[in-house]
Amino acid sequence: MGLLEEKTKALIECVGAQTTPGNCSMEIGVFVSQGLRGKEINLYEAYLLSGMKMEFTRLSYIQPAWSGGVRISILLELLNLRLLAAAFEEKSEEVRWTGYAKEAYSMNQERRPHYILDYYQEYLEETISPALLQNLKDVRANRSKPFDNGPYHTDVFPYSQCKCEELLLQGKTFPHRNKKVCSAIENLLVQLILILEDL
Numbered sequence: 001m002g003l004l005e006e007k008t009k010a011l012i013e014c015v016g017a018q019t020t021p022g023n024c025s026m027e028i029g030v031f032v033s034q035g036l037r038g039k040e041i042n043l044y045e046a047y048l049l050s051g052m053k054m055e056f057t058r059l060s061y062i063q064p065a066w067s068g069g070v071r072i073s074i075l076l077e078l079l080n081l082r083l084l085a086a087a088f089e090e091k092s093e094e095v096r097w098t099g100y101a102k103e104a105y106s107m108n109q110e111r112r113p114h115y116i117l118d119y120y121q122e123y124l125e126e127t128i129s130p131a132l133l134q135n136l137k138d139v140r141a142n143r144s145k146p147f148d149n150g151p152y153h154t155d156v157f158p159y160s161q162c163k164c165e166e167l168l169l170q171g172k173t174f175p176h177r178n179k180k181v182c183s184a185i186e187n188l189l190v191q192l193i194l195i196l197e198d199l
Contacts, residue, residue, distance in 0.1 A: 004040050008188040016195055022068050025056035045185045047084050050157045052192045070107040077156045083164035089173050098124050136165035
């Protein structure tokens, strides 16, 4: 068994032992960030796993039993997933993340000035305007981001691994060859779906 297979097996056991979807989400998030940093998983695999992470996160705030809340960081993650879906030319997934983002926005508990909240609904229109993509690009480029004005879309997946807004501004998408998933990650995704269904 290779190192990645060992790590995916350990994650399945760890997630399976959790009692709340929020904790499951956190474990998957750690796996994704470490896997990307260590170049053990590619961006597309990380995108699919982050989507699964968001399914657990969503469960934590739509079901009253878990009493999770929607924060700005969740809205940013959903927007980034929508942008990545567009970059990978996955229209049905883009529609799904946009729907989840609209739902989360209606449940958002953070009411404070924030660069993403001012135009969040406009970011969720069928076509994102170049001006809004440019705004994301400008925020990414700003090296003096005040902590109190965060979190920023660069603080959540895909972090600095992909500048989605810049790619889309240029009218570019990822080539199909970038959408590779190894067998270990395929199996991990299947196992995580089974765990999600049991919660």
